[in-house]
Amino acid sequence: MPHDHHDHLSPSGHPYRPDQDGPLTYWQAMEIAIRELMVEKGIVTAAQVREQIDAMDARSPAQGAAFVARFWTDPAFRDLALRDGSNACAEMGFEVGPMRLIALENTSRLHNVVVCTLCSCYPRNLLGLPPDWYKSRAYRSRTVREPRKVLAEFGTILPEGVELRVHDSTADMRYIVVPRRPDGTDGWQPDRLAKLVTRDSMIGVAEALPATEAPA
């Protein structure tokens, strides 16, 4: 076993999450109390609450990937997305959400990365639930201070001469990074291109997958 001497790690090498045996926090107790009251009063049913949780969990970065693939292949859509990201979402038939969307296009001279230092704002309608690291204090504080080091830790080494632009999602906008279209994908249809567009590439901590790594 590779982790014999690290029994706080799971077989896959990740730390176990400690059991949550402590008392409820104020807000946890409040959430349970309000939820139970609303169910008792017939405002919502327990099944509706469960369905909403299911709907949240079911969101994935697939819509974001479809957005990027169309951006790469449809110049009129690209123009619309850069001018008004929310309208571009609506045009694709995606839920726009309460916040407005800004699309940030990576180029050979400019790389964009998104962070929310104040909390964890994230375009959930397009990308699903944010990864845990996106919400960590380390990512939130370091990405505005030493973004090149943070990107390097994700395996993204930006060459000198490429400007890195950090977007702090402080208010009413949500951001999707449009990564650079991988080489060797000329003539690919949007469905095939979308498979190269990872969640992390739309946050800006990674590039899209190379054409040779397209999942089957």
Add this chain to the structure above:
Amino acid sequence: MADFAPGARVRVKAMMPPGHVRTPGYLRGRVGEVERVLGPFPNPEQLAYRRKGDPLDLYRVRFPLGDLWDRDDADTLEAEIYAHWLEPA
């Protein structure tokens, strides 16, 4: 009519009001350039206390990263700052 046009140089006011604000501390007192004008949006500092939010212009402001951390650095940072936090620079 927005107070600042794209390209205008603006300073984030170095104030420290109590309560819910959406202007990060590390940008207060710093000078940047308006990238685009958005809004109006209801003032989140009022919404946070369940008051009606007065409409405010929202600016995306671009800062040289080096200016924020007092070092040589050609990279940039953009953030959304509400009108009442900005003054001409």
